[in-house]
Amino acid sequence: MKKEKALRIISGKARGTKLNTLDGIETRPTLDRVKESLFNILQNRIYASKILDLFAGSGAIGLELLSRGAKEAILCDNSYKAVQIIKENVIKTHFEDKTKIINNDYKNTLDMLKNEKFDIIFLDPPYESQFDIQAIKIIIDNDMLSKEGIIILETDNEKEKKEMLDKLDINVYDLRSYGRVSLFFLNRKEK
Numbered sequence: 001m002k003k004e005k006a007l008r009i010i011s012g013k014a015r016g017t018k019l020n021t022l023d024g025i026e027t028r029p030t031l032d033r034v035k036e037s038l039f040n041i042l043q044n045r046i047y048a049s050k051i052l053d054l055f056a057g058s059g060a061i062g063l064e065l066l067s068r069g070a071k072e073a074i075l076c077d078n079s080y081k082a083v084q085i086i087k088e089n090v091i092k093t094h095f096e097d098k099t100k101i102i103n104n105d106y107k108n109t110l111d112m113l114k115n116e117k118f119d120i121i122f123l124d125p126p127y128e129s130q131f132d133i134q135a136i137k138i139i140i141d142n143d144m145l146s147k148e149g150i151i152i153l154e155t156d157n158e159k160e161k162k163e164m165l166d167k168l169d170i171n172v173y174d175l176r177s178y179g180r181v182s183l184f185f186l187n188r189k190e191k
Contacts, residue, residue: 007060010036012067014093020085021058034178038152039064041176041185042120045150046070049119052144054106054135059086059099061122066095070120076102076109106135114142117149124154133164136186140169151186158182 053062062073125131174185
């Protein structure tokens with residue numbers, strides 16, 4: 001059986017920092033090749049951006065964005081165990097002053113943050129759920145994206161998610177596939 005590499009920060013201020021992860025199948029870290037591609041796509045958007053990672057797991061995506069120059073990240077997870085891991089990783093990367101951690105479900109979190117604007121929102125909920133589509137509706141309804149803000153949705157069901165996204169008031173401006181995993185890049189529809 002192939003041994004999985006340790007999760008670590010790829011680039012920036014915290015480069016090389018090994019991150020703690022949850023044991024078991026409760027969370028599913030984003031694959032390295034997907035992360036590498038994601039950060040290459042986002043590289044010109046990261047500096048001084050405000051981030052929301054709504055289903056944060058270990059916090060790896062938000063912490064990587066901070067390492068690469070984001071100014072602030074809100075990391076949310078409904079799992080108490082995940083939030084404990086996120087706290088450990090925030091301390092390891094020394095981003096305590098740039099990070100807010102929320103232990104709550106996505107609906108309550110979005111309600112708490114409904115008056116805030118984000119430059120990058122990353123959604124990687126459990127694949128079989130519809131939490132992502134519901135979260136995007138709430139984000140749109142509450143106008144939570146900054147003018148140039150984007151949502152990135154990670155999924156393993158590209159066709160179904162595409163059909164659902166087409167029904168929302170959001171623009172799919174890019175789609176990348178990596179085997180079973182797809183990343184949708186969404187922004188505001190031109191009015």
